[in-house]
Amino acid sequence: MIQLISASKTYPGGHRALVEVDLLVETGTTLALLGTSGCGKTTTLRLINRLIEPTSGEIRVDGRDVREVDPIELRRGIGYVVQEAGLFPHMTAAENAETVPKLLGWSAEQRRQRSAELFALVGLDFPVHGDRYPSQLSGGQRQRVGLARALAADPPIVLMDEPFGALDAITRRQLQAQFQELKARLGKTVVLVTHDVDEAFRLADRIAVLADGRVTQVGSVAELGEAPPDSPIGALLGDRRAS
Ligand SMILES: Nc1ncnc2c1ncn2[C@@H]1O[C@H](COP(=O)(O)OP(=O)(O)OP(=O)(O)O)[C@@H](O)[C@H]1O
Numbered sequence: 001m002i003q004l005i006s007a008s009k010t011y012p013g014g015h016r017a018l019v020e021v022d023l024l025v026e027t028g029t030t031l032a033l034l035g036t037s038g039c040g041k042t043t044t045l046r047l048i049n050r051l052i053e054p055t056s057g058e059i060r061v062d063g064r065d066v067r068e069v070d071p072i073e074l075r076r077g078i079g080y081v082v083q084e085a086g087l088f089p090h091m092t093a094a095e096n097a098e099t100v101p102k103l104l105g106w107s108a109e110q111r112r113q114r115s116a117e118l119f120a121l122v123g124l125d126f127p128v129h130g131d132r133y134p135s136q137l138s139g140g141q142r143q144r145v146g147l148a149r150a151l152a153a154d155p156p157i158v159l160m161d162e163p164f165g166a167l168d169a170i171t172r173r174q175l176q177a178q179f180q181e182l183k184a185r186l187g188k189t190v191v192l193v194t195h196d197v198d199e200a201f202r203l204a205d206r207i208a209v210l211a212d213g214r215v216t217q218v219g220s221v222a223e224l225g226e227a228p229p230d231s232p233i234g235a236l237l238g239d240r241r242a243s
Pocket residue numbers: 011012013015016017035036037038039040041042043044083
């Protein structure tokens with residue numbers, strides 16, 4: 001379970017990226033974070049895995065204040081799909097995917113086997129793409145390596161920052177379907193950042209709408225699907241309902 005309790009983040013320079021945010025993600029469920037550029041979505045994810053710390057308020061993972069947990073231990077249990085893939089440029093695709101298994105001390109053979117599995121899972125050809133550097137991959141391929149890296153050590157929590165953003169519609173649908181199956185099978189707790197309202201409704205159990213660093217609406221997919229047009233989600237749904 002992930003909890004943000006009145007969490008605020010003011011960056012150096014004074015920008016208030018998050019203001020008293022309360023969020024709850026139950027174990028085994030997916031929360032989608034929706035909102036326009038700059039509203040604080042990435043900031044929210046980075047608070048959860050403690051890449052940054054809140055200015056005030058609290059973040060709890062499985063009941064423990066993340067500030068009381070060793071950050072390395074915390075991040076072992078939390079996969080992170082970084083926005084725009086965020087791969088290490090000096091490492092091959094396979095080495096990128098094996099980052100956490102390597103930290104955990106798996107043997108070279110175990111790691112190789114796991115990355116081959118992961119490549120198959122995300123629809124990449126291991127013999128073709130495994131030894132390429134990120135600059136030798138397309139944007140969509142890089143994103144899939146980023147997804148493989150986040151899933152490598154089978155963490156119970158996965159934070160995904162626009163994981164399917166750079167993919168064509170067909171590949172996107174395929175990966176979304178794989179993700180859904182995985183989620184159902186492995187019972188992961190997921191926070192998914194997306195700009196895509198359809199994606200949020202397809203993949204999430206609950207949706208939170210952020211605007212200017214504040215949660216303006218939160219509810220189950222069923223509740224928000226019925227939301228009035230003048231509500232925050234209604235405004236985002238406007239185009240979809242009209243088409
Ligand atoms: N390190 C930083 N220092 C100062 N301001 C920052 C920093 N990181 C983010 N911000 C600001 O905080 C706000 C929220 O940023 P954040 O990255 O969380 O947005 P986002 O919702 O993920 O946007 P996008 O959809 O464009 O990725 C933005 O106005 C951004 O400029």
